[in-house]
Amino acid sequence: MAVLEKVRDRETVAQTAEAAGDSIAFAIVGSGGAGALTAGAILLEAAGKAGWYGLMTRSVGPQIRGGEAAALISLANRPVDCPAEEYDFLVAIDWRNVDRFAKEMPLAENALAIGDPAAGEVPAIIVNTGATLAQTELKELAGAIPGGRENMIAAGIAAGLAGLPIEIVMAVIASKLESKGQGAIDASRRCLEVGMQQARAYGKSYQLRAPSTNGNGRWLITGNEAVGLGAVRGGVRFAAAYPITPATEVLEWLSPSLRKIGGALLQAEDELASINMAIGASFGGRASITATSGPGLSLMVEALGLAIASEVPIVVVDVMRGGPSTGIPTKSEQSDLNIAVYGCHGDAPHIVVAPLSVRDCLFSAQWAVYLAEAMQTAAIILSDQSIGQARALIDSPIDNGFIAERKTVKSVSEEGYNRYAFTDDNISPMAVPGLPGGQYTADGLTHSIRGLPSTKGEDHQKQLDKRRDKVEKFDYGEHWAAIEHNVRDKSPPEFNLLTWGSLAGPAREAMRLLSNEGISVKLIAMRLIAPLRKQELLTELGETARTLIVEQTHSGQFHQYLRAKCDLPGEIRHFHRPGPQPIGPKEICDQIRDWKSS
Amino acid sequence: MNVQQQPAFKAGDYKSDITPIWCPGCGDFHVLLSATKALAELGTPPEKIAVISGIGCSSRIPAYTNCYGFHGVHGRSLALGAGLKVARPDLTVMVMSGDGDGFSIGGNHFLHACRRNIDMTYIVMDNRVYGMTKGQPSPTTEPDWDSALSPGGTGLSPFHPLVIALASGANFVARSFSGNIKATTQTIVEAVRHPGFSFVEILSPCVTFRPDESSWKTQTHSASVEATDDPARAARRIMTDDGFNVGILYRGKRKPYDIHVEDTFKDPAILGEEFAV
């Protein structure tokens, strides 16, 4: 039986269910291997089947097994762009190491924390939150069910509190346990039922309002998978891989997926090899990709310059983590902006695209492939751990239609072929090996139009001009940024909120919260980081006198980059800090409120 | 059955019109000649061949051929070649570079290229010196070779490329001397024909920084035994090698790496299905 305790001076637990809300957030925690992440994944999928949207982030420690693991889940009636800043309830399978990530799941007022008395005392860090504590013998209850598991009891409790229908949760479990047989499925059902019964006994409920849509067409996908899928939709048929947290899943998704459609992934011995393999494959005419994180990108920088100088298109995904050096592999940061933009030696214009959300990983990756191929240059996709490893329920994305289309030569005349010829659009048609008469040598040395090494000032100048112009003068359309307002009328908003990449999610949520307070905000979330669309940016910043720049770096890399490139109008404030704690909407709101009242 | 056809190509068809920047007498001229002769004998059209290199005097070679070429960055030629071959299995891929490129900065790629056994040919023009940067010791340089960078010599035992190739799983291992054009041509022909990863070390003197290597002409001697397909025998033989034994040491039977990009593709739309809830 559940035992309710009154903690500190908080009122006794309300016996009636709170009104159904628009969103809820909860966490399931346990040491690695306890199944917290599995339970979370099942509930998220069930929520999607039921018609809700949601997001699950995982918090894991450095240990491979036996470390802490938490599934942090937000469910809502609209797409969820960022992790919650407050959690309504927490189910702990055990409390081991919970203090390491308690900070990532601050409990809301009126929150409920459920733990197993057999797992020992509730840690002070939880007690001190003021949450209502409930004791449930997860282990004992699971033990009483043949084949029962604590994490499934926990799933039942969470499903009960959140109002997820058991039949839908069971449908997810049944499909996952198909191979394990009916016994395992039945045991899970028993566990769920027991967990749900427990949930009722707490006398609390965080029921979500019924979904406004059915789950038809809903997708469940991580940012890393979405990058992979976007890339393949864009035309990638070759990938080279060296594993690194938190980018590995991009590669692990690509490997079997490429094989299914006739492509291939080659495992490399290191990142020096993986990027060169991708360049070699692209030289052969196949759109190619590799994925890594900061340490790997550092190793790839020389070859990025090669791709740019030899004009062989290539896409490099950097799923950013805390840096420098090995940094914090499992946590997010935006601090690879400098290396992505400025990393290459020499003058090496290229593309840097930053996905704005889990869902946008698909669009951005597909677009990046298209851009790299169209301009025959390197494109870096700056994703990060916060979206790469987050799993989201999204509306099924339609193909954005960006398909790699490389300008190639189809036949060569008697006069011969100049690989690096000057053209109106600054893009030199490429001969793909196999084409008779098209033979040339791709070269990272400064070269003549024919591709022969040259130290002539004129060749150097003109090839540098060409590589700059093709990238600068390209038509990026409106995709360089997502622009949103929280007011309908056309008057200039009180504040611009200028950010980039994954911080678009928290910034959008901040904008929504501020609109409740009548503060008008325009969000400018930049997707195309390089080349900077200066004119478009200045136009969007417009007449607004106050612009808040938000980024997750210690030194303010984004702000410095913008300042170096353009005179930002009006008054500028800058909010930045490093990981590992994600920057949340409330922090952003506080910045704006402070500014407004100052 | 085996009617001998008139060769469709001549060595000149594989040579470009560009004058090499090499010093007169550089061994690499002979490697270029042997390679073009070998390609003519193989008869693959030049546009179906890619010559991939890194950086160094030797790595200048792609532009001197009439094949598709890639002059990459220092040490990564094998990675470029591997990616290309997996993406384009229809092409003949020849990676050609120097001992500094292949064994020093690119040493790790050498091990893994041997292990991986992709069907391609790796020719290292070994002059036991960094020629392009003007005379520093390379991994194959003798320990007592004096230079400005390592006065009195490095004191390090030289890297033994054939031993490493064999131990790492290369499927074809040979050594040749650039001055012996006939033998070098034949060795390259066999290396390209042999399935999997073929490694050929060509002793190719640097007349400028290693004038002493002019003695290689007389020092090199052909192996008195036939090539073997038994790695243990090849290993025993190579351990007693004085570094100047030339010929084919090993013809292995390992299955080449067989993952590659196809010619035609299925619609990637099918890949989205797994995400529908």
Ligand SMILES: Cc1ncc(C[n+]2csc(CCOP(=O)(O)OP(=O)(O)O)c2C)c(N)n1
């Ligand atoms: C990353 C990097 N480091 C150093 C160099 C300078 N470098 C150019 S060629 C070379 C050595 C070449 O030696 P080898 O491969 O033996 O070729 P050789 O010139 O003797 O034919 C070096 C060190 C470079 N180009 N790139």
Ligand code: SF4
């Ligand atoms: S320096 Fe040596 S290796 Fe380089 S071209 Fe001259 S002779 Fe050949």
